[in-house]
Amino acid sequence: MKRVIGVGSWRTGVPWAALALFGLAMGCGQTGGGGQCDGADSSGMCATIDSIIPTDTVTGFGDTSDVDAFPLLSGDCDGNGVADDPEPFGKHSALVTISANLLPDVTSPPAPEYVEFVGYDIDYIPSPDNLVPAPALTSQTFSDSWRVSANESVTRTLEFVTIQTKLEYQSNGGTALPATYTARYTLYGKTQFNQFIKLVGLATFQIGDFNLCP
Ligand SMILES: [Ca+2]
Numbered sequence: 175m176k177r178v179i180g181v182g183s184w185r186t187g188v189p190w191a192a193l194a195l196f197g198l199a200m201g202c203g204q205t206g207g208g209g210q211c212d213g214a215d216s217s218g219m220c221a222t223i224d225s226i227i228p229t230d231t232v233t234g235f236g237d238t239s240d241v242d243a244f245p246l247l248s249g250d251c252d253g254n255g256v257a258d259d260p261e262p263f264g265k266h267s268a269l270v271t272i273s274a275n276l277l278p279d280v281t282s283p284p285a286p287e288y289v290e291f292v293g294y295d296i297d298y299i300p301s302p303d304n305l306v307p308a309p310a311l312t313s314q315t316f317s318d319s320w321r322v323s324a325n326e327s328v329t330r331t332l333e334f335v336t337i338q339t340k341l342e343y344q345s346n347g348g349t350a351l352p353a354t355y356t357a358r359y360t361l362y363g364k365t366q367f368n369q370f371i372k373l374v375g376l377a378t379f380q381i382g383d384f385n386l387c388p
């Protein structure tokens with residue numbers, strides 16, 4: 175007989191301790207990055223951030239953790255001898271992959287059929303190993319809505335370092351010599367049955383003056 179964990183059994187009191195222990199045994203049941211998950215102890219669904227890949231979508235340089243905060247505003251960026259082309263400049267994004275796997279022997283229904291995310295925060299933590307102390311950067315909050323179905327994964331393009339944050343790095347004394355930060359995402363969502371989901375994931379990046387000329 176299949177064991178079914180879902181909102182029905184949750185309401186009628188399937189032993190919480192058993193579920194929590196099961197979740198811990200799976201490495202689930204707590205919030206965090208690095209493959210940990212949330213939701214397992216309340217819903218039978220293990221929502222996880224699988225990967226965070228910084229990507230320079232606006233300037234077309236693809237996946238990179240190098241964030242350019244100092245554009246060459248005029249000059250000969252493409253090196254053709256005619257100085258009419260500034261260095262490309264725009265926000266840095268990240269490709270964030272989230273999965274929502276049901277625990278073994280859990281089926282949907284009665285377990286939730288999806289997680290709906292509603293937004294996220296990003297905090298920026300300067301590395302203590304920077305040669306020059308890096309400036310504090312203001313946390314950002316974004317509203318965004320996307321759904322991850324049970325036993326599926328979704329890759330979503332999220333904000334990573336906006337133009338506003340790049341300008342803040344400049345104006346607060348950030349150096350052209352790249353400084354290292356950790357971006358900490360906190361994603362907020364809820365299951366189909368309104369069980370709260372919070373996921374935390376980390377991604378390291380460098381910000382300074384990178385050459386984005388072709
Ligand atoms: Ca530059």
Ligand SMILES: [Ca+2]
Nearest residue numbers: 250252254256
């Ligand atoms: Ca040129």
